[in-house]
Amino acid sequence: MRALEQHSWCNPKAITRASGISGQGLFAQRPFYKNEIIAIWGGLIIDLAKVTRLTAAEKHQCVQIADELYLWTGDVEPRAADLLNHSCDPNAGMSGHFTVVAMRDIEADEEVCIDYAMCDGSSYDEFHCRCGTRACRGWVTGEDWRLPAVRRRYRGYFASYLAKRLEIPQRRLEAIASGPRELSSSAGYAVAPNGTTLTTQTNLLSKWNYTHTATGDVETARMASMTIRRCLHSENDKTAPTARSSDLDKTRR
Numbered sequence: 001m002r003a004l005e006q007h008s009w010c011n012p013k014a015i016t017r018a019s020g021i022s023g024q025g026l027f028a029q030r031p032f033y034k035n036e037i038i039a040i041w042g043g044l045i046i047d048l049a050k051v052t053r054l055t056a057a058e059k060h061q062c063v064q065i066a067d068e069l070y071l072w073t074g075d076v077e078p079r080a081a082d083l084l085n086h087s088c089d090p091n092a093g094m095s096g097h098f099t100v101v102a103m104r105d106i107e108a109d110e111e112v113c114i115d116y117a118m119c120d121g122s123s124y125d126e127f128h129c130r131c132g133t134r135a136c137r138g139w140v141t142g143e144d145w146r147l148p149a150v151r152r153r154y155r156g157y158f159a160s161y162l163a164k165r166l167e168i169p170q171r172r173l174e175a176i177a178s179g180p181r182e183l184s185s186s187a188g189y190a191v192a193p194n195g196t197t198l199t200t201q202t203n204l205l206s207k208w209n210y211t212h213t214a215t216g217d218v219e220t221a222r223m224a225s226m227t228i229r230r231c232l233h234s235e236n237d238k239t240a241p242t243a244r245s246s247d248l249d250k251t252r253r
């Protein structure tokens with residue numbers, strides 16, 4: 001298989017040439033309309049452990065595609081699709097994990113750029129930006145996707161895994177808003193390691209933990225788990241092993 005020719009795809013309306021931002025860049029040879037596919041990335045999928053062993057230059061040829069997975073093209077010559085430069089005021093964005101689309105109509109001769117905050121959610125490859133736009137952040141980090149202005153501007157154009165991360169606060173707000181209903185109907189439960197009866201507070205916290213784990217709100221679930229452990233610890237110190245059978249039945253399903 002000719003990996004050089006098959007690891008990515010670039011819309012033939014785009015060409016590569018020298019860029020004022022950095023080295024070679026991808027330019028529109030003919031106009032793109034909003035949401036038109038410009039490039040689809042391919043490459044080797046590697047984990048964070050492999051990324052940490054790459055040289056700085058090799059890391060430049062990575063893009064993050066999941067929480068701990070990266071797409072790497074450093075084992076082959078860069079293709080046109082791999083030469084997309086970063087801009088803090090881009091005209092293109094992500095669709096799914098690998099696909100670059102026009103975020104607005106793009107005129108002929110414009111350089112096609114994405115903001116790496118749309119796809120990078122870790123600090124493996126941070127850099128000084130030379131995009132020269134008024135929106136330039138100067139130092140581009142793996143945490144930029146969290147910035148409120150970035151989140152607002154790129155809504156709908158983040159890589160899928162980042163878009164999912166960004167849903168979490170909204171889900172938490174919805175869970176809080178509907179908390180009493182969820183708690184009364186939740187199948188969540190808790191029991192101390194020694195089988196003791198738990199206080200109402202601990203059971204409620206356990207149900208919160210169950211609810212947020214079920215909805216994928218990992219951060220809230222983790223915080224709830226820590227609180228539950230603290231409650232269990234204090235209850236074990238003061239509660240005799242007199243669990244009601246109905247409570248224990250719930251824990252053994």
Ligand SMILES: [Zn+2]
Nearest residue numbers: 088129131136
């Ligand atoms: Zn910039």
